[in-house]
Amino acid sequence: MDLMFFAHRSHLAHVDTELAKQNLGRAHHRVVYFLGRHPEISVSELLDVLSVTKQSLGRVMRDLMDRGLVSGRVGERDRRQKLLSLTDKGRALENALFEHLRSNMANAYQAAGETAVTGYWIVMQQLMRAEAREQFRRLHSRQ
Template sequence: MDLMFFAHSRHLRRADDELARVGLGRAHHRVLYFVARKPDMTVGELLTILAIAKQSLARVARELTEKGLLTQRPGVRDRRQRLIALTPAGEALERELFTLLRSNMADAYAASGGTAVTGFWTVMQNLMGEEARLLFSALHRNDPLPATGARSVARAGADA
């Protein structure tokens, strides 16, 4: 657990410093990161991924929108849906943050070797659990996010 704590906090420190410079934090970073991976996702999809309450996302999304980093628009087929995407400024900030983190990961991977990297991926996938693995797989295949279990993921996040 100590390894996870120190690795996580130190890995994100570079991004945290850049986010603080523009008055944002980790919650904002998570939204930027996932919206960049799947532009025009619905608010419901993002709630499923982040496993947070709608009120928490509303605050973060409002702040990102006010800073000109995020846009929301009605869905094409269902006008009740809210589709969210990054603005060009949001894309630029997310790309800068991603580059910092990717560089740190690449250095760690290079120092660790292929066998260690494969083992790390296996450990991480087993830590995240089945429901998160389904979301992870769908995102990486650019598939629609699974609807089943979405409420339980969001509820679990709200209860945490």
């Protein structure tokens, strides 16, 4: 547990600093991350993935939309559905925030080697509840 705590804290330190400069926090970070990885995700899917209330997500989304980082459009098949994406400005923020994280992960993977990385993926998936593993699989099957 200590390893996870200190690794997580260190891994996100740069992102936390950059977010703070813009008066943004971890909730904004999570939304920007998932919209960057899954453009045109529906509000309901995002609520499900983040496991937050509609009210909580609403505050963060209003902030991101007011800043011109996120846009939403009505679904083509279901007009009740709202599909969310990053704007060009949002993608620039996502790239700036996650460039460091991607580099950090790549360095760690390279230092650990293929066998350790495979083991890491197994450990991480086994730490997830069954419904989280299913969400993970669903999200990654769309890519």
